[in-house]
Amino acid sequence: MTRSSQAFRPRALQVLLVWVLLELAAAAQVRTGHEILLVSWLRTAVSPVVMTAQAAVRSADDLLWGLRDFRRLSVENGRLRRTVATTQARLHLLAAELEQHRMASRIVSSFPRLDLSSSVATCIRRSLGDGRLAIDAGAPRGVRRNMPVIADAGLVGRVVRVGRRWSWIETISRSGAAVAVAGGPDRTPCLAVGTGGRTLRVEYVPRRAPMVQGVELLTTGVDGLYPAGIPVAKVVRVREGPGAFLVVEAVPAVDLARLQVVVLVGGWSGAPDGAATP
Amino acid sequence: MKLAVAVVLSFVVQWILGMPVFPAWAQGVLLPMVWVVGPPMRHRTQHVFLTGLGLGLAWDLLFEPIIGPGAIAWSAAALIVAWTVRRVGKHSALSWGLLGAGGTVLVAGFRFLALIPLGRAAPPPLVQIAAGTAGTGLLCAVAALLLGMDLPGRVRRYRRGRLR
Incomplete structure (x- = not known):
């Protein structure tokens, strides 16, 4: 190959480039409709890129809005969760309060002789081994020492210690606690004494008293602490002892282990209570 | 300088051939070929x-609406002719004529191809192509014959003879 022939051959790429530039220049001189052909070509070439970019921008915008909405919904969801939790807690409190009111109304309906100075309290702590209960009522709510405390089934005990927010109750089953009671067809007076266990010991029951199993013992009021006519216990066992009196055992009318709501007896009308007295 | 004048002169004659005085096929003869x-x-x-x-740019400037x-057509034709x-x-006169005719066809074809993307492609009449091809080939052959005759040398020799 001669030198002249080598110089004759221009590079194909350069030739093609020149031809492309000439074609573009020609396209810049041609008008198609309302625009230049070159602009139409550029638009055709660029439109996929522009459309892709626009789609990407729209997608990014949608994604941002979605993230904002998700964040807003998350915050709203958290707020609603807290609201639901609060509402559920209030609901539980209201349910407990409603149950307390039901029990209180049942107690009040069981004892028509209660007057309006009586108040309702909830048992917040039990110390049955020690024979004491704590309630959520204190001196500001009118609780006084030695106030009788009853439940729906009968006598619970009396207030022995009064605090500002709570008070302590001595139950009738506490060892040493005593209640003047009477029972049987002839209302034999006797004394129900706590043993520290689940039963009461009924003392001073004469041998000839008609005291049998199942007799309900009611307060007599002679002890000056409890008003008369409140159920205290039911006789479960009667036997003769070595002394002058019968050996009688009774179980409290109130299930002290399941006690929740009590009524502090503020006053007791003197009229006979048909519901409470046998 | 003489060559440039000759090129310009060829374009001037080409312009004249496009005038209405001459037949339509006359403008198909490509003198710059x-x-x-x-x-x-x-x-x-x-x-x-x-x-x-x-040559193509000059052709477009003088005779075409689009530059x-x-x-493209003239440069492509020049490359193919040279190849x-x-x-x-x-390098005979016949070769000159054949290459001139082929170059004319190449110019017409490449011009047609170049106009396709622009939407302006229209095949020229066959009569014009045929006449242009034949005329251009004949022109190139005549040019080869004239070059082979070495007219300037003959003129110089004639003048030297007269001076003696």
Whole structure:
């Protein structure tokens, strides 16, 4: 190959480039409709890129809005969760309060002789081994020492210690606690004494008293602490002892282990209570 | 300088051939084709592409509404003609004529191809192509014969004889 022939051959790429530039220049001189052909070509070439970019921008915008909405919904969801939790807690409190009111109304309906100075309290702590209960009522709510405390089934005990927010109750089953009671067809007076266990010991029951199993013992009021006519216990066992009196055992009318709501007896009308007295 | 004047003169004559006085097929004769065929036939192949490009641009400026397709067509024709000359190797007047005719067809074809993307492609009448091909080929052959006759040398020799 001669030198002249080598110089004759221009590079194909350069030739093609020149031809492309000439074609573009020609396209810049041609008008198609309302625009230049070159602009139409550029638009055709660029439109996929522009459309892709626009789609990407729209997608990014949608994604941002979605993230904002998700964040807003998350915050709203958290707020609603807290609201639901609060509402559920209030609901539980209201349910407990409603149950307390039901029990209180049942107690009040069981004892028509209660007057309006009586108040309702909830048992917040039990110390049955020690024979004491704590309630959520204190001196500001009118609780006084030695106030009788009853439940729906009968006598619970009396207030022995009064605090500002709570008070302590001595139950009738506490060892040493005593209640003047009477029972049987002839209302034999006797004394129900706590043993520290689940039963009461009924003392001073004469041998000839008609005291049998199942007799309900009611307060007599002679002890000056409890008003008369409140159920205290039911006789479960009667036997003769070595002394002058019968050996009688009774179980409290109130299930002290399941006690929740009590009524502090503020006053007791003197009229006979048909519901409470046998 | 003489060559530039000759090129300009060829374009002027080409312009005149396009006038309504002349028949329509006359404008199909491509006079500048001589400047495409001549250099490679005379072993001057260094600037064939640029020569064709320049002739095409001048053609577009003078005779076409759009500048560009003519330049592409003329430069492509110049490249192919030069490549053919190098492959064939014959430099006779017949070769000149055949290359001129082929160059005319190439210019018309490449111009048609270049106009397709622009939406302006329209095949020229066959009569015009045939007449242009024949006329251009004949023109190139005549140019080869004239060059072979060495007219300037003859004129110089004639003048020297008269002076004696």
